Amino acid sequence: MYWKTVQGTLFIDDLNAFLQKLNDFADEYDVTIQAMDAGKIAGTAHIELAIKKAIRAFESGSNVARDLGVEILRYASGKRQIVEAFSMGMKEGDISVVFLVLGEKNKVDAVLPALDSMVSRIEVIDYSAQKEEAVRGHFRIGYAETDAIGVSRIPDIVMERVSLVDILK
Template sequence: MYWKTVQGTLFIDDLNAFLQNLIALSDEYDVTIQAMDAGKIAGISHIELAIKKAGRAFESGNNVARDIGVEILRYASGKRQIVEAFSIGIKEGDISVVFLVLGEKDKVDAVLPELDSMVCKSDVADYSGEKEDAIRSHFDISTEETDAIDVSRIPDIVLERVALVDILK
């Protein structure tokens, strides 16, 4: 599965209209576009694992969502339920965003400039200490966990949460 990300910051004044625009782009270019709140992403490896897990779920017929983008969001969020998965999605206001684009290489590459033009580009998917509180809260990472293995390992804990989505009830 070929994929690319577009990362950066933007301001969304009308979330519904913005999402409708993304759906129109997806349809026009025949790709899947999934937008995620970069403030809750612990690095590109976090996104890669979510893509892998969602792909395997579709291959084995164990997917919960009908849409690969939503299934990826489910894994990336560390949540079993689709409705809970949207907690890692985008919202109105100033936001750091990661657009994940999946599809055939030429189609993905063709839509990238459109997405690039929506954001002030920066590497917002990378983990940083500025994200610590939001990630701790979202993934229920306790101080006991980080005291035991060190706070620098928060991205590893997030990967563990993604890997365990199907196991934990």
């Protein structure tokens, strides 16, 4: 499946209206759009693994969510429960965002300008020290864990959490 990202920062004053706008774009262009809090993303590999696992879950019939975007969010968040996965979604106020857009290439490419116009484009996917506390908190990464293997391995720990979503109860 073809996918692209749009990343940057934006201000959300009405979360419901914002989410409805994304749903309208998804319907109009016949694509899947999932918005995620970039402050909890540990790099491109994190997103790629979540997409791969969500698609595989749909193909095998083991998906928990009915919507591919929500299934991707569930894996990206490292949470088994959909309701917990939404903690990695959007919220009102200033936020760094990654929009994942999946579908047929021409349809994905067609919606990108509309999403692009919603954000101030800056690179926000890559893991950085500024994300450390948010990522630690979201993925429950303790100091004992990073003391043992090093703070630089936090993205690897996140990947492990994503990989274990289906195994851990």
